[in-house]
Amino acid sequence: PPTPSSIPSKLTINFVLPYQSEISNKEVCALRPSPADLSESRLEFWQMGVLPGHVATIAELKPGLLSVHEGSEVTKYFVSSGFAFVHANSITDIVAVEAVPVDHIDPSLVQKGLADFTQKLNSATTDFEKAEAQIGIDVHSALNAALSG
Numbered sequence: 001p002p003t004p005s006s007i008p009s010k011l012t013i014n015f016v017l018p019y020q021s022e023i024s025n026k027e028v029c030a031l032r033p034s035p036a037d038l039s040e041s042r043l044e045f046w047q048m049g050v051l052p053g054h055v056a057t058i059a060e061l062k063p064g065l066l067s068v069h070e071g072s073e074v075t076k077y078f079v080s081s082g083f084a085f086v087h088a089n090s091i092t093d094i095v096a097v098e099a100v101p102v103d104h105i106d107p108s109l110v111q112k113g114l115a116d117f118t119q120k121l122n123s124a125t126t127d128f129e130k131a132e133a134q135i136g137i138d139v140h141s142a143l144n145a146a147l148s149g
Contacts, residue, residue: 007053008090015066015077015094022077022099028068050086054107055085061096063142078146080139107147114140 015023061084066077082096117136126129 009052010052010090011052011054012091013068013094014091015068015099016094017096017099020122023068023094026068050084050092052090054090054092056087056088057084059084059086061094063101063139065146066094066096066099076146078102078105078143102146105143105147107144108144110140110147114144 010027011027013023013028014021046093061079061082063078063080066079068075068077077099079094079096080098082094085093085095087093114137117133117140121130121133121137124133
């Protein structure tokens with residue numbers, strides 16, 4: 001899409017999963033997390049902040065937290081993986097393989113999964129078993145971090 005002649009005041013986001021659209025054409029002010037003023041809408045994901053007028057970027061999303069701030073309301077999602085497409089016209093498309101609202105995650109199941117995959121890694125004998133167990137540890141560690149963050 002063409003770059004606008006002036007920087008818009010809002011960022012438009014689309015957040016889609018293979019089976020549904022979570023957010024469609026929502027306007028937010030995208031800022032890095034700050035303990036100060038939450039009166040503006042903002043979008044925060046992983047280590048990358050996106051503001052209106054951001055340079056066009058494609059970023060791979062690792063397992064982590066996606067927080068959408070709209071005034072004082074915050075919706076947090078755990079995203080397993082995917083891509084963020086930041087367009088020069090201040091539209092950001094987030095395409096995730098899987099996502100779930102953080103408040104739908106059972107912390108005890110996350111701890112159990114982390115323990116199970118750690119045990120699988122310790123007893124793994126093949127490279128495939130080790131890789132599979134490490135992926136499970138990485139995802140459950142990210143889930144745990146999302147619950148505490």
